[in-house]
Amino acid sequence: MNMTCSLEKRQDNEGSTLAEVIIAILLLSIVIVSGLGILTSTIKLNARTKERDLLLESTTNAIDEFMVFGSRINLDDLSVAVQNNNYNNLSNSFKQELKYSNYGIDYTYEFLNKYELKQADKNNEYYEYQSNPGNGVVVDVTIKGRELTVKSTRKDQYYEAKNWIPEKNEVPFEAPN
Amino acid sequence: MIKNIKNRNEGSAILGVLLAIILIFTAASTAGVLAINNQKMSNKDMEDKSSYYMSEYGIYQARVLVLEKLKNLNREEINKINNSDKPEEAIAIIVDEYLSEKGKGSGELNGEPASYKTSFVSLGIDSWVKEDIYEIRSEGFSKGVKTTLRMPVTSILSSLQRKPMDFKIEEAVLVEENFVFEGGTINGKVGVINPKKDVITLGNATTFTPEKMNIYNYNRFLATPQEMVKFLHRLDASGSAKYLFETESCMNGSTICIVDYKKDIWNLSTEKRKFPTVVQPEIPETKNKLKPMKYGNVDAVTNDGNLILTRAQWVSDNQRILNFSEYGTVYVPEINISMGQVLPIDVGNNHVNIVTDKITIGSGGIEVIGEGSLTIYVTDYEKSRVRDPFNISGATFIAGKTDGKIDNTKITFVVGKHRTPNDKMKLRINGWSGETVNGYYETKLSYSLIASNIDVESSSYNDLNMILHGENDTLYITQASAINSKLIFVPYGKVDYAANNYDGSIIAKDFTIKNAAPVITYAPVDFGKFPIEIHDPSNTNGGDSSNTTITGGITNEHDLLIGKATR
Numbered sequence: 001m002n003m004t005c006s007l008e009k010r011q012d013n014e015g016s017t018l019a020e021v022i023i024a025i026l027l028l029s030i031v032i033v034s035g036l037g038i039l040t041s042t043i044k045l046n047a048r049t050k051e052r053d054l055l056l057e058s059t060t061n062a063i064d065e066f067m068v069f070g071s072r073i074n075l076d077d078l079s080v081a082v083q084n085n086n087y088n089n090l091s092n093s094f095k096q097e098l099k100y101s102n103y104g105i106d107y108t109y110e111f112l113n114k115y116e117l118k119q120a121d122k123n124n125e126y127y128e129y130q131s132n133p134g135n136g137v138v139v140d141v142t143i144k145g146r147e148l149t150v151k152s153t154r155k156d157q158y159y160e161a162k163n164w165i166p167e168k169n170e171v172p173f174e175a176p177n
Numbered sequence: 178m179i180k181n182i183k184n185r186n187e188g189s190a191i192l193g194v195l196l197a198i199i200l201i202f203t204a205a206s207t208a209g210v211l212a213i214n215n216q217k218m219s220n221k222d223m224e225d226k227s228s229y230y231m232s233e234y235g236i237y238q239a240r241v242l243v244l245e246k247l248k249n250l251n252r253e254e255i256n257k258i259n260n261s262d263k264p265e266e267a268i269a270i271i272v273d274e275y276l277s278e279k280g281k282g283s284g285e286l287n288g289e290p291a292s293y294k295t296s297f298v299s300l301g302i303d304s305w306v307k308e309d310i311y312e313i314r315s316e317g318f319s320k321g322v323k324t325t326l327r328m329p330v331t332s333i334l335s336s337l338q339r340k341p342m343d344f345k346i347e348e349a350v351l352v353e354e355n356f357v358f359e360g361g362t363i364n365g366k367v368g369v370i371n372p373k374k375d376v377i378t379l380g381n382a383t384t385f386t387p388e389k390m391n392i393y394n395y396n397r398f399l400a401t402p403q404e405m406v407k408f409l410h411r412l413d414a415s416g417s418a419k420y421l422f423e424t425e426s427c428m429n430g431s432t433i434c435i436v437d438y439k440k441d442i443w444n445l446s447t448e449k450r451k452f453p454t455v456v457q458p459e460i461p462e463t464k465n466k467l468k469p470m471k472y473g474n475v476d477a478v479t480n481d482g483n484l485i486l487t488r489a490q491w492v493s494d495n496q497r498i499l500n501f502s503e504y505g506t507v508y509v510p511e512i513n514i515s516m517g518q519v520l521p522i523d524v525g526n527n528h529v530n531i532v533t534d535k536i537t538i539g540s541g542g543i544e545v546i547g548e549g550s551l552t553i554y555v556t557d558y559e560k561s562r563v564r565d566p567f568n569i570s571g572a573t574f575i576a577g578k579t580d581g582k583i584d585n586t587k588i589t590f591v592v593g594k595h596r597t598p599n600d601k602m603k604l605r606i607n608g609w610s611g612e613t614v615n616g617y618y619e620t621k622l623s624y625s626l627i628a629s630n631i632d633v634e635s636s637s638y639n640d641l642n643m644i645l646h647g648e649n650d651t652l653y654i655t656q657a658s659a660i661n662s663k664l665i666f667v668p669y670g671k672v673d674y675a676a677n678n679y680d681g682s683i684i685a686k687d688f689t690i691k692n693a694a695p696v697i698t699y700a701p702v703d704f705g706k707f708p709i710e711i712h713d714p715s716n717t718n719g720g721d722s723s724n725t726t727i728t729g730g731i732t733n734e735h736d737l738l739i740g741k742a743t744r
Binding site for chain 2: 020023032035039042048049052146159163166
């Protein structure tokens with residue numbers, strides 16, 4: 001009796017094991033494929049997010065810098081200083097302000113080094129700058145009148161933002177974090 | 178036994194797989210959710226930044242536009258403010274309308290991509306704020322994210338240009354201390370506020386026919402007519418010795434005569450007349466420069482923003498006019514006009530200020546067109562380092578017109594204060610004095626001058642208001658000068674007048690009129706037309722600007738307190 005039961009049971013289990021294995025393999029395959037898909041998408045999404053963050057950071061840095069310098073220095077003088085990469089082109093009053101700023105001088109040198117003047121039209125109040133802050137990002141800065149446009153590009157992605165450069169020292173003089 | 182174990186393990190594969198699936202799924206979905214959240218946060222960060230920048234864009238641009246409007250209020254707007262019970266609200270509405278007109282205030286920036294915009298920039302007054310405190314508000318949008326920035330502005334109303342403090346002049350001559358009447362005729366009231374003893378002197382050849390003569394000093398001169406003689410003296414025939422009047426009427430049939438003073442000469446009833454005080458005009462500060470402009474085929478405005486017109490041009494009228502109506506205050510380093518060129522400047526309905534380091538007008542000049550007016554500030558010597566910043570010695574035409582008539586209040590020159598009594602401004606207004614000037618070189622000098630220490634030496638036609646507001650300034654107008662002005666105002670200095678007819682008022686600390694020829698006849702003066710603030714200490718509102726009439730926009734943005742933009 002015991003023997004019969006064992007045999008019957010064994011037969012049932014043997015059948016289900018095969019199906020079980022097949023289902024398991026199928027499920028596992030689906031899950032692995034899906035998982036790989038999700039993983040790939042996640043990696044891509046993260047990469048894209050990082051890229052966007054990079055573009056955002058590049059753009060905001062450029063906006064903050066031009067808001068600080070553009071509100072203190074005549075825009076034409078600024079273009080000359082960037083072109084010559086020369087701190088001496090800046091006004092005495094601005095240098096004085098730098099003197100009392102904790103990190104202003106380094107910040108200014110860094111700024112002058114970072115940007116390249118691409119175009120300057122004093123009469124039409126139009127200026128174009130460019131910088132390559134790294135990681136393949138290109139930052140294009142356009143100033144028309146007092147309107148500031150910054151566009152950061154990397155591969156096929158870009159982020160653009162605008163601001164208005166005030167004529168007075170209304171933007172706090174702070175180095176980027 | 179082996180069988181049993183085998184049986185117990187059967188089916189565990191599916192469990193293992195399910196467990197693996199759960200683990201993989203959980204891990205994958207967690208990573209996915211994290212990635213999506215990261216991206217959402219990144220998007221949010223991006224939109225936050227974009228909306229913040231758009232808000233900043235709006236508020237900083239609005240700041241420029243608000244100041245631009247406040248400097249260029251037209252007459253209609255000024256009337257709205259003056260006639261409003263709540264002038265602050267009127268200001269906010271006017272500024273908001275201007276912001277809307279410039280494409281802001283009611284909608285997004287024209288031409289901007291829909292993904293980001295700035296809108297609803299406004300100058301507002303909250304119900305809880307104190308008087309004359311405002312706020313520039315700007316809302317920046319980026320997709321669904323909104324950032325609002327606020328920038329406080331105070332003292333707009335109190336910084337607007339105002340009329341003098343109800344100061345009215347009814348006298349042909351109003352003197353504070355020393356009045357020497359050596360000759361000539363005064364037709365109108367004469368007031369001496371605080372006469373010094375023995376200094377009201379009548380000359381031998383004086384014909385004095387006042388409607389009435391008021392001597393205002395209630396502490397010292399509450400007096401009977403007899404006491405007046407202590408203070409009125411006349412010269413003898415030689416012009417040297419002085420002696421007191423002894424009679425109330427014309428004496429000895431001489432030329433010295435005081436007519437009909439019995440009732441009016443001591444007008445000591447209720448009025449307490451006081452001498453005006455003056456707030457000196459400040460040179461407005463601006464970085465605003467003229468854009469290069471042509472005048473006919475000549476660059477009247479050079480690339481440096483100078484206004485140069487030194488070549489003869491024959492151009493049609495509509496080519497001649499330079500439009501300044503867009504400018505509130507503008508810096509023009511140098512103005513040089515000669516060769517008979519007359520430069521018409523259209524100021525529209527606005528009051529336009531030109532700040533210059535040097536102005537030279539030879540033969541030729543300026544004409545103001547429009548309902549507004551023009552003030553030309555010539556910076557002082559120390560600032561400009563120009564040896565002779567104000568030189569109009571050969572000018573033949575400086576005029577403004579209202580309804581086709583010459584109006585000498587439409588152009589006012591404010592000349593720096595560097596000059597000392599030894600460094601006088603010599604006005605030889607007409608280089609051809611004595612000639613009959615006609616034809617092209619028409620002489621029409623018609624303007625107002627705010628300066629210090631002037632000698633008017635020769636002028637065949639001088640329609641000139643002169644305001645000298647410095648301590649101990651002197652204005653000497655010699656016999657050779659012809660004056661056709663309404664106002665000579667030297668409240669802290671001395672005026673010697675020996676020219677011919679003058680219609681208007683002369684106000685001075687010390688005043689001498691001499692020679693037989695001068696005839697001074699009273700004519701009303703509107704002080705509100707001059708860029709100078711005159712206070713009447715008699716007015717109980719003295720020093721309080723809130724009850725006075727606004728005459729123009731702000732001249733100096735530093736008068737406003739503008740705070741930082743904050744969320």
